[in-house]
Amino acid sequence: MEANKKQFKTLLESIGNTPIVRLDLPVKPTVLAKLEFMNPSGSLKDRAALYMVEEAERLGKLKPGGTIVEATSGNQGIALAMIGAIKGYRVIITVPDRTAVEKIAILRAYGAEVHVCPNAANHDDPQGYHARAEQLLHEIPGAFMPNQYYSKSNAMGHYYSTGPEIWQQTEGKVTHFIAGAGTCGTISGVGQYLKEQNPAVKIIGVDAANSFYSSKEPKTYTVEGLGIDVISETFNQAVVDHVIPITDEDAFNTTRRVAKENGLLVGISSGAVLHVALKYAQQLTENDLVVVILADSGRSYLNKVFIAQQPEPRQAVKSTPHSQERIV
C-alpha cells in the first residue's frame, strides 16, 4: 500500500480528501461510500465550518481572539470547537437536548462552552437552542455566528471540496449522490458542483420523516444530523432531485445492522442514508454508480444506538454435514 506522502503543515490542512470505498451490498449498481468520519474532528462538518470561519476572517467579521457562537446538533459545533482550539477563538455552542452525550463531551474536550437547551419543535421557540444562540450573539461584543442554517457559505464549503473530490474519485462516472439533509449544505453544494459537470447526475437528500419539511405535523425526532427544519438560501432546491423521509426506527436499525454485517461503525445519519440507498438502488442498473456520504462515526452514538441493544449471537453455521450447530 502506498503511503500518503503529503505532509500537512497544520491539522486544518488535513481536512477533506477522505477515502471513497466500494461497499459490498446486494444491489445492481456500484455503491461507493465517502468516509467523511475520517476528517480530523470526525465528520463532514470540518469542511463547511472551516470555509465559514476563514471567510469570516477574510471579511473581517471574526477578529483574532474573537468568539464564535453557533446553534448545532453537534458536528458543526465539534468542527468549530476544533478550529477554535487551533486558531485561538472562544467557542460557545448551543445544542438541543436530543444531542448524544458523547458529542457534548467531545465539545467540552475541545474547550468549547456548551449550552444544552430543550428539544424545541421549531427554530422560533424561545426556549430552543437557536433562540439561545441568537441571545448570546447579541450579548457578547464582536461575537460571530457562522449560522449554518442560513448561510450559502456552508454549501460553498462542499462545492469547493466534497463535490470535486467525488467527481475525481469516480472519474466522472457518478450517476447518483445520496446524503443526509440537515442544513442542506451538503446536498446543495455537492449537487451544484456535480450538476455543473453533468446535469444528469441525480441528487437525493435523506430527511427525518417528522421534520418541518417532510411532515404535515412536524414532531421532534431522535435521529441526529439530518432533518430539514428550516428552508433558507442554504438549501438550493434547484439542484436536489428527491428528498426521501426516513423514520427513526429504520435509521437506527440500519445503523446497527451495517456495523455487524459490513463492519461500518457509522452514525445514525449514515444508517439512514444506507437504508435509503439500498431501497433506491432497486430501481437502478449495473451501469449506475451511487455515492453515499457516511457523515460521522458510530463512536459518537454508543449510548444512544449501540449500548441499549440486546446482544445477538452471530448466525454462523459449522459446515459439517452431521451437525448444524451454531458457532457463537
Ligand code: PMP
Ligand atoms: N449527518 C450528520 C451526522 C451531520 O452532522 C450533518 C450535519 N448537520 C448531516 C448529516 C447533514 O448535513 P447538512 O447539514 O450539510 O445537510
